[in-house]
Amino acid sequence: MARLILTRPDNRPEARSVLLKEIRNRCGELDDACALVARFASILVNRRGQEKLEQWTLDAEASTLSELHGFASRLRKDWDAVMAGLTLRWNSGPVEGHVNRIKMIKRQMFGRAKLGLLRMRVLPAS
Structure with missing residues (x-):
C-alpha cells in the first residue's frame, strides 16, 4: 500500500492506479491519508513550503489519522529548519x-x- 500511495501518479501503471482508486473508494480513512500524502509530496517537490505547509500542517493535525497528526506536530517542533529546507536554495x-x-x-x-x-x-x- 505504501508503494502504491507514494508512487507518482504519472509513474504508476494503469492497473495499479485502478487498484488504488478502488481501495480508496472502500476506505475513507485511507482516502484521507492519500490526499494528505499527495499534498505533502507536492509541497516537497515544488518547494511550496512558505505558502502551503502551514495549511497542510493544520489539516494533518485536524485529521483522525494519528500517524499524520504526530508527524505534523513534530514538524512544528523544528518549524524554522523545516521552512528553511523547503524554501532556501542552499542544501547539503x-x-x-x-x-x-x-x-x-x-x-x-x-x-x-x-x-x-x-x-x-x-x-x-x-
Missing part, C-alpha cells in the same frame, strides 16, 4: 555526496589497507 547535497563517496571507498578497502592508502584514494593528487 554536495557534502552528502562526498561523504557517501568516501564511505564507499572505505567499504571497498575494508581489511585491505591502512589509513595512508585511504588518504591517497580520497584526497586529490596535488
